[in-house]
Amino acid sequence: MSEKEEKEFLAARDDVVKKVLEAQPDDEILYDLAELFKVFGDSTRIKILYSMFETELCVNDIARLLNLSQSSVSHQLRILKSSKLVKFRREGKSIFYSLDDEHVRAIISMGMEHVEE
Amino acid sequence: MSEKEEKEFLAARDDVVKKVLEAQPDDEILYDLAELFKVFGDSTRIKILYSMFETELCVNDIARLLNLSQSSVSHQLRILKSSKLVKFRREGKSIFYSLDDEHVRAIISMGMEHVEE
């Protein structure tokens, strides 16, 4: 590369960087996005989410199903709740959890497609 | 709840648990799925991925763009590479990275929709 070409290359890169920077969402949004994926990024939580793919389950169901302590399930459900990934309703002594919306299913399905390649 | 109702309730729950267990993918798959989302679950990596949404970038571009050290970017790109989320090509001294496939964009977009609610 000649010296002139070199200069042009650098200027071109600067241009690209500047444009990308303008198109980039606010840091805050990207931070929230990462936080969201972090919730999906634990195998216990993924198992819990997946078990609710077709039906609602109570805490005890999940604990037995996945061979986890009640405490552990409860802790994880709290995280899933606060990320709005699951909703719940009380019925007597039990509390039934289910996936909050179609986004959750869609995100998991997309991930599955990538993994199953 | 009468004692009989109680018994029926427990039997019904057992049934549900059994059915869910049968429908659940292998642990190995769910583990891989969690590992995949874990990669998306860091704000530095999300920023890197997002910056490549429209165009390929070299390591130095990304470092300047996101105000990160070259080393840090390189480490993260290694993780993104091994998860098959980005591909790359060499051009002279530089190495240009880009998103590997449409799944990556789709997963990020889905996440964005959830976050932006």
Next chain:
DNA sequence: TTAACATATGATTATTTGTTCATATGTATC
């Protein structure tokens, strides 16, 4: 209101992980 059951939560601990610093590898130009 007490006993029994279901779920939630706080503190502690062990593990995982992202960044930094130093250095190595790879490429082009002289």
Next chain:
DNA sequence: GATACATATGAACAAATAATCATATGTTAA
């Protein structure tokens, strides 16, 4: 080959986090 530049990598350290244990809260039925 020597130099300069771009990227990769290994080791070490600090911060984040999931499981466990103990205990608290909430609900039902006697």
